[in-house]
Amino acid sequence: MSLRRLAPPEMQPASFAFTAANAEWAKKMIDKYPAGRQASAVISLLWRGQEQEGWVSHPMIEAIARMLDMPYIRVLEVATFYTMFNLEPVGTFLVQVCTTTPCWLRGSDAVVDACKKHIHLHPQTVSDDGKFSWMEVECLGACVNAPMLQIGSDFYEDLDGPITEKLIADLRAGTQVKPGPQNSRLSSEPEGGATTLKDPSLFDGSVIGQYTAYAPTGGGTTDAEGKKPTQGASDREAPAQKPPGAAT
Amino acid sequence: MATRNLIIDGREIEADETITLLQACEQAGAEIPRFCFHERLSVAGNCRMCLVEWVGAPKPQASCALQVKDIFPNKDGTPAKINTISPYARKAREGVMEFLLINHPLDCPICDQGGECDLQDQAMGYGRAAFHRFNENKRAVEDKYMGPLVKTIMTRCIACTRCVRFATEVAGVPDLGATGRGEDVEITTYLEKAFASELSGNVVDLCPVGALTSKPYAFNARPWELKKTESVDVMDAQGCNIRVDARGPQVMRVLPRLNEEVNEEWISDKTRHACDGLSRQRLDRPYVRVNGKLKSTSWAEAFAAIAARLKQTSPDRMAAIVGDLAAAEEIKALKDLMTALKVKNLDCRQDGAKIGLTANGQKAPRQTYLFNSTIAGVEAADAILLVGANPRWDAPVLNARIRKDWLASGVRVANIGPAVDLTYPVEQLGTDIATLAKIADGSHAFFGVLTDAKRPMIVLGGGAIARNDGAAVLNLAAKIAADTGMIGPAGTHAEGGWNGFNILHTAASRVAALDLGFLPVNGGRDVAGIVDGAQKGEIDFIYLLGADEFDVAHLGRAFVVYQGSHGDAGAHNADVILPGAAYTEKDGLYTNFEGRVQRGRRAVFPPGEAKEDWTILRALSEVLGVKLPYDDRAALVAAIEEDVTHFATLNAAPVHADTASATWGGIGAAGPLDSAPVTHPMTDFYLTNPIARASETMALCSREFVAGGKQMAAE
Numbered sequence: 001m002s003l004r005r006l007a008p009p010e011m012q013p014a015s016f017a018f019t020a021a022n023a024e025w026a027k028k029m030i031d032k033y034p035a036g037r038q039a040s041a042v043i044s045l046l047w048r049g050q051e052q053e054g055w056v057s058h059p060m061i062e063a064i065a066r067m068l069d070m071p072y073i074r075v076l077e078v079a080t081f082y083t084m085f086n087l088e089p090v091g092t093f094l095v096q097v098c099t100t101t102p103c104w105l106r107g108s109d110a111v112v113d114a115c116k117k118h119i120h121l122h123p124q125t126v127s128d129d130g131k132f133s134w135m136e137v138e139c140l141g142a143c144v145n146a147p148m149l150q151i152g153s154d155f156y157e158d159l160d161g162p163i164t165e166k167l168i169a170d171l172r173a174g175t176q177v178k179p180g181p182q183n184s185r186l187s188s189e190p191e192g193g194a195t196t197l198k199d200p201s202l203f204d205g206s207v208i209g210q211y212t213a214y215a216p217t218g219g220g221t222t223d224a225e226g227k228k229p230t231q232g233a234s235d236r237e238a239p240a241q242k243p244p245g246a247a248t
Numbered sequence: 249m250a251t252r253n254l255i256i257d258g259r260e261i262e263a264d265e266t267i268t269l270l271q272a273c274e275q276a277g278a279e280i281p282r283f284c285f286h287e288r289l290s291v292a293g294n295c296r297m298c299l300v301e302w303v304g305a306p307k308p309q310a311s312c313a314l315q316v317k318d319i320f321p322n323k324d325g326t327p328a329k330i331n332t333i334s335p336y337a338r339k340a341r342e343g344v345m346e347f348l349l350i351n352h353p354l355d356c357p358i359c360d361q362g363g364e365c366d367l368q369d370q371a372m373g374y375g376r377a378a379f380h381r382f383n384e385n386k387r388a389v390e391d392k393y394m395g396p397l398v399k400t401i402m403t404r405c406i407a408c409t410r411c412v413r414f415a416t417e418v419a420g421v422p423d424l425g426a427t428g429r430g431e432d433v434e435i436t437t438y439l440e441k442a443f444a445s446e447l448s449g450n451v452v453d454l455c456p457v458g459a460l461t462s463k464p465y466a467f468n469a470r471p472w473e474l475k476k477t478e479s480v481d482v483m484d485a486q487g488c489n490i491r492v493d494a495r496g497p498q499v500m501r502v503l504p505r506l507n508e509e510v511n512e513e514w515i516s517d518k519t520r521h522a523c524d525g526l527s528r529q530r531l532d533r534p535y536v537r538v539n540g541k542l543k544s545t546s547w548a549e550a551f552a553a554i555a556a557r558l559k560q561t562s563p564d565r566m567a568a569i570v571g572d573l574a575a576a577e578e579i580k581a582l583k584d585l586m587t588a589l590k591v592k593n594l595d596c597r598q599d600g601a602k603i604g605l606t607a608n609g610q611k612a613p614r615q616t617y618l619f620n621s622t623i624a625g626v627e628a629a630d631a632i633l634l635v636g637a638n639p640r641w642d643a644p645v646l647n648a649r650i651r652k653d654w655l656a657s658g659v660r661v662a663n664i665g666p667a668v669d670l671t672y673p674v675e676q677l678g679t680d681i682a683t684l685a686k687i688a689d690g691s692h693a694f695f696g697v698l699t700d701a702k703r704p705m706i707v708l709g710g711g712a713i714a715r716n717d718g719a720a721v722l723n724l725a726a727k728i729a730a731d732t733g734m735i736g737p738a739g740t741h742a743e744g745g746w747n748g749f750n751i752l753h754t755a756a757s758r759v760a761a762l763d764l765g766f767l768p769v770n771g772g773r774d775v776a777g778i779v780d781g782a783q784k785g786e787i788d789f790i791y792l793l794g795a796d797e798f799d800v801a802h803l804g805r806a807f808v809v810y811q812g813s814h815g816d817a818g819a820h821n822a823d824v825i826l827p828g829a830a831y832t833e834k835d836g837l838y839t840n841f842e843g844r845v846q847r848g849r850r851a852v853f854p855p856g857e858a859k860e861d862w863t864i865l866r867a868l869s870e871v872l873g874v875k876l877p878y879d880d881r882a883a884l885v886a887a888i889e890e891d892v893t894h895f896a897t898l899n900a901a902p903v904h905a906d907t908a909s910a911t912w913g914g915i916g917a918a919g920p921l922d923s924a925p926v927t928h929p930m931t932d933f934y935l936t937n938p939i940a941r942a943s944e945t946m947a948l949c950s951r952e953f954v955a956g957g958k959q960m961a962a963e
Contacts, residue, residue, distance in 0.1 A: 003432050006439075073425035073438040080427040 004080040006058050007088045016059035022048055026067065039070050042078050046085055054094070055086040083137075091126045093171050095119065095134040096150040102143035110161035111147050112136065118168045131172055144188045145181055154179035252316050253327040260327060265317035269309065269330065270298050272316050278332040281341060281370045283348075283456045284408035285312035288512060289417060295348075295408050297370065299340040303329040308340040338374070345374040351387040351431070352457070353403050360399075361458030363471040367406065389434055394424075395442025396948040397449050397517055398460050405459035407433045411451040418514065419445040420651045420671025435459070442952050446644035446933060449520040453503065453513075462501065464521055464945045469493075469500045477851035478505055480838050482573045482756035482831045483518045483940065486623065486643045487840030490515060492523075492832050492851035499523045499832050499852060509624045509901065510840070516644040517949060518933065518940055523832070525943030529815045531827035532856025542825065547857065550824050551871040557807045557823075558589070558872060561789045567593035567778040570766050571794030571812065572755035572937055575836025575848065576895065578811075578828075578861035579761045580888045581876060582793050585865055588874035592772035593787065596761030598797045599710050599929065600776055602718030603751060604762040607917045611765045614902065616726075616915045618759065619841040620747035621705050622901045627653045628741045629748070631701035633694065634663045635684060635725065637709020637752045638928040640670050643841070646752070647671065660701075662694050665711055665926040679925035681712075681721060688724045688731070698732035703741070705748040706734060710929025713751065715922060722916030725749070730912040738905045747904035749912070753841040754929055754936070755797075756831075760839040763892050782806040792818045793861070794828065796938050811864060813854075814938035826868075827858035830939060834860040835881060837888070842901040845894065 006012070018026055026048060029041045042064065049060045056079050065075040079085045086094070095115055099108045115134040119127045123135045142148045145157030149164070156167060158181040170177045185191050201207055250265040256276035263272035268291065270280050283295035293313030300311045304322065311332075319328045331337055349371065356362045389402040407426065412435065415424040421444055423437045437443050443451070452462050474493035481488040481502070489505035502523045504515040534550035535542040545553075558566070568586050570579050579596070586594055597604065603617040621629065626649045639647040647670060653659045654672040662675040664683050677683045677694065686692035698704040706728055712721050729735055729749040739745025753759060761767075768774045773781055775798050781787035782803040790803060794812035800821050810822035813830040833854040839845050854860065859867075862884055869876040878884040889896040934950040935941050 003434075004428050071422035071425075071438070073422060073436075076438060077425045077427055081429045 004083070004087055006061075006076070007055075009058075011089060012058045013053075014059070016049070016053070016057055016063045018049065018063075019052060022052055030068065038068050039074070042068055042070065042075060043082070046075070046079055050085060054090045055088060086124070086135075088124050089126055089133075090124075091119075091133040092131045093133075093151050095132060095168070096137045096140070097134060098138070098140045098142070098146070098148055098150075099136045100139035102139070103147040106146035107160055108147035111149060111159050111164045114161050114164035114168065118165055129172070132168065145185070157181045158183045158185055250317070252319065253321075254316070254319060255327050255329045257330070257332055263316045265315070267316055269300065269311040269314040269316060269319065273300065273311060273330065273332050280311055280332060281374065282312060283366060283370075283406060284410060286410055286413075286454065289410060289413040289454075292409050292413065295406065296344045297341060297348075297374075299337060299344060301331040301334050301337040301340075303331065308337060341374045342376055345371060346376060346380075348406050349375065350382050350384075351403075352406065353386060355401075355404070355458075359401070359404065359458040360461040360466055361404075361455075365458060366456035387431060392434075392436045393440040393442070394437050394460070395444070395448060396945065396952050397463055397521055398443060398451060399463040399466050400460055402434060402459055404457045405435055406457055407435065408456060409435070410454040410456065411435060411460055414447075414451055414454055415443065415445065417655070418450075418648050418651070419447045420648075421445040424451075444953055446516050446518070446640060447514055447648060449517045450504070450514050462521075464524060465501045469495050474500055475851070477832075477849050479832065479851060480846045480848040481515065481519045482838060482848070483516065483522055483937065484643050485753035485756050485758060485841040486510065486645055487756070487838055487842075487844060487846050488515045488519055488645055489846070490519060494832070494851045497852050497855070499526050509622070510844070510846075511623075511645045512648075514645050514648055518644075518936070518946065521945040521949070522937075522940040522943045524945050525814070525939040525941070526830050526832060527855075528944070529938075529942035530830075530855050530858070531813060531815055531819060531825055532854075532858055533827060534857065535822075535825040537823040542822075547826075547867070550826060551868055553824050554809055554868065555871050557789060561807075563590040564592070565787055566591045566789040566791075567595075567773060567781070567787050568791040568793065569594075569598065569775060569778065569795040569798070570596040570757060570761045571792065571818070572598065572757055572797060573813075573831060573939070574757040574761070574793050574861065575831070575834065575838055576760040576764065576845075576888055577834075577836055577881065577884055578793060578865060579757065579764050579766055580884065580891065581862040581865035581869075581878075582791065583764055583766050584876055584887075585869050585872075585874065586791070588869070588876075589872070592770060593768060593778055593781075594766050594772060595768055595775045595778065596758060596766040597714075598755070598775055598795055599714040600718070600774070600798075601710060601714040602722060602916065603713055604767050605769065606914060607719075609769060609771055611762075611767060611769055612915070614763065614843060615747065615749070615904070616722075617751050617753075617762050618843040618902065619707075619750040619752060620902075620904055621703075621750050622741065622842050623649055625703075625741040625746075626650055626705070627656065628746075629653060629701075629703045629705045630657060630659055631697050631704040632659055632661045633687070633698060633704070633706045633728070634661065634665065634674075635706065635708050635721070636665050636711025636713070636715075636926045636928065637707050638665070638668055638670070638711075638930065639707070639709075639752065640668065641928070641930045641933040642709055642752050642754045644933075660697055662697070665709070666928055668928070679927075681715075681717070681921050681924075681926050684712075684721060684724050684728075685921060688727045690731070695728075695732065698728065698734070701732075703736070703746050703748065704732050704734050705750055707750045707752050709752045710754055711927045714929065715924065715926075717919060717922045719916040720919035720921055723918045724916075726912045726915035735912055736904075738903070740901075740903050745904050751841065756838055756840075759841055759843060760837065760845075763839060763843075763894070764888070779803065792822070794818070794938070797936075811861060812938065813858065814942050816938035816941060818938075826864050827854070827856065828861040828864060829854040829858055833858070837885070837895060837898075839895075843894070844901045845898050847898055 029044045030038045033040045045064045061075045065072045097111050119132040119134045126133045147159050148157040163182045251262045261276045273280050280298045282298045284292045293310050298311045299308040302309045391400045412424045416422045423443050426433050451460050477492045479492050481490045488511035489507040491503045491505050493501045502520050504513050506513050533544045536545045536553045606612045651672045664677045667676045687695045734748030736746030787806050789807045792810045796816045796818040800817045808822045809824045810818045811826040811828050813828050832851045835850050836848045866876050932954050934946040940946045
């Protein structure tokens with residue numbers, strides 16, 4: 001994370017206004033809160049403004065502050081606090097590359113390199129054709145398909161360098177691209193297909209009510225018994241000194 | 249009041265449930281280090297320096313953010329044990345201090361806060377000597393522009409957010425904020441505009457480190473070089489308690505002093521920063537005008553010139569006017585001198601305010617020209633009607649009180665006068681004085697608000713009473729006061745008494761002068777009459793005691809004596825100049841607008857041949873053959889006390905006693921109202937008196953905040 005400042009004045013647009021539909025939506029958001037608490041809508045409005053314009057500009061901050069009867073500085077504080085708000089212009093496609101540990105372990109560096117090569121050497125900078133910008137983000141919660149990136153509201157997963165390069169090239173050319181895993185996986189299933197729950201009878205309804213058939217023999221425990229703490233719960237694992245050379 | 253028992257450092261105490269653990273620990277005698285906590289600001293709890301041990305709790309507790317009511321007793325019913333000096337608490341604080349110092353620069357030798365820095369002091373207590381484990385570069389933060397008064401060295405900032413909370417809560421000017429997050433938090437004004445508050449200098453006092461320091465005072469002195477003198481401010485009529493820090497003959501800075509009843513711990517920027525005007529434009533020797541040119545001379549010759557002139561002048565052709573910064577001593581001396589000379593044309597109301605005199609030309613009772621509710625009483629008010637007053641400029645610290653009242657209880661404030669941002673919501677009732685008449689006869693909606701309020705207030709500013717129809721306005725206001733229950737039972741507001749009739753003065757000398765009767769009683773001329781008389785040739789001799797705020801340039805052919813400290817308007821037009829002392833150069837009694845008498849003390853000596861003002865008048869009286877009967881200040885003060893008994897009681901506001909309706913019926917005079925719109929008494933907050941006008945800092949502020957089109961309070 002680095003210093004978050006408003007973009008320099010020469011990048012700033014002259015003005016900002018919500019579209020009619022967004023303005024109506026914003027009004028609904030403001031109405032959700034009790035009178036005098038309209039400032040609570042600030043994140044919603046900034047987010048909708050960013051969805052409209054791609055980034056949060058100086059006129060947008062002031063327009064939203066006026067809508068919510070907030071001092072400008074309070075809105076600036078919010079906009080600079082949350083890294084989800086882009087304070088610089090972005091390309092048509094904003095490529096958010098996850099570089100948190102699971103993705104990094106699975107090779108997000110190659111994804112970043114592809115972005116550097118095909119978009120711009122520096123993050124948060126619009127590519128020469130204006131179509132792309134990229135940035136590193138923290139975990140987007142798709143670790144099982146690492147490494148991944150997000151464009152708009154779509155995840156592109158199971159990437160590597162060449163796949164990312166192709167993805168960028170396709171988007172640039174206007175070719176239709178498929179969100180989700182970019183290899184043969186189906187959502188988060190193992191590569192090469194599922195390995196468990198393959199018995200077709202599990203899915204045809206024939207085992208409904210057959211649970212007892214799988215129950216352990218010899219009675220089993222009642223619910224109350226099952227909830228009793230076992231001995232282990234009250235025993236504390238004493239960190240006993242292990243003898244030298246003992247296996248860990 | 250619910251209380252809870254705590255054992256703090258082995259001592260059991262009973263603590264009020266509404267206070268924080270930090271305050272409870274202080275009551276128990278423990279000293280808790282802190283950076284972000286401040287009694288007058290909201291609790292932030294972000295510096296973590298106030299950690300204490302709550303025996304049994306899994307972690308050290310931030311005592312500033314923990315309320316006593318949240319501290320539950322032990323399982324066996326014994327009071328919770330809090331340790332503030334245990335090794336556990338100490339280790340926790342040492343850890344916090346280590347974190348704070350990771351990014352704090354080691355520039356104490358060039359830091360203006362050095363010697364009075366909370367971080368420096370507490371690092372002495374909690375820093376780990378010869379122990380550091382960080383070799384990384386320190387964080388560096390760009391400095392921000394916050395206006396002509398606040399210098400920023402933001403690398404030193406520890407992000408306690410005291411300044412942000414002060415700006416938002418007390419000053420009511422939410423210009424400051426903390427942008428970014430984590431290590432990248434930066435305190436800044438919005439897009440680095442100046443911090444547009446009249447109280448901005450207080451953030452310098454609040455800053456526990458050297459991040460925000462005083463720009464005019466930068467690199468000027470070290471705290472241990474300064475001689476500190478406790479005194480009283482004269483920049484406005486509130487009588488804020490100040491400490492004057494001087495080095496040798498020069499006043500280096502002015503700081504606030506704690507006084508809950510007057511200024512809490514705030515002072516305005518004019519109070520704080522006009523002190524550089526004390527060493528500029530000074531009158532340091534007597535002058536006499538010879539052939540149209542002022543020529544420096546000796547005291548004896550100056551007195552001789554005055555005596556020669558007075559010999560030719562009859563008392564009804566003489567006049568004396570007291571300026572806004574005079575202390576009671578010289579007002580009394582001048583009054584006695586003029587009385588001895590049988591002069592009746594005396595006035596202290598340079599702005600022409602129609603107060604202090606009854607309809608038949610006698611001295612009016614005190615409560616007709618005081619701020620009777622008292623400053624602390626403002627916090628109890630629930631409806632306020634401002635007429636021709638702009639408290640944000642007339643008395644910025646009082647305005648902070650009104651804002652405090654609004655934050656606490658949502659007081660309703662209405663304003664007859666130009667619409668200004670007073671930092672709290674105000675119902676603007678326009679600038680037509682007829683609105684006041686409508687409220688008085690009950691046909692205006694705000695009459696009902698005042699009637700329904702338990703403690704209503706009316707505040708008359710200079711814009712209401714310094715009008716041609718000022719007497720009629722005063723009369724209407726008194727009628728409103730009587731009709732809406734503003735004149736409540738006797739006693740202080742804490743005892744249940746109430747008096748909501750208030751005059752908001754802007755001149756520090758005014759109430760003392762009115763008390764001492766420096767007024768054109770028995771048919772003397774007032775200021776307008778004196779100016780008129782001078783122009784018509786009916787007044788030949790005028791004595792100005794630091795009076796610069798009226799039309800001094802058009803006094804016709806009258807012989808003008810100016811006694812004062814600065815070469816301002818009055819001195820430019822004078823025939824004899826007698827160099828006097830500024831408020832930091834003399835002991836003096838000042839009465840603030842509440843009627844509270846406070847003593848200012850001398851911090852430095854007057855420059856050159858200038859003398860304390862009452863001694864000048866005493867010396868002059870001897871030359872004129874009407875020797876004043878006091879040889880030292882003690883005798884003079886005794887004479888003042890004999891004349892007006894309340895001068896004997898220092899530091900106490902008068903207690904409202906008189907509920908007789910006769911007093912309130914007889915204020916001012918019923919009469920027709922002018923059509924002129926109600927204005928505010930000041931056109932420029934930063935340039936209201938000779939000292940401020942001589943100050944470079946005030947000129948910078950005026951340019952930044954008033955003249956530069958950056959609208960602040962008025963206009």
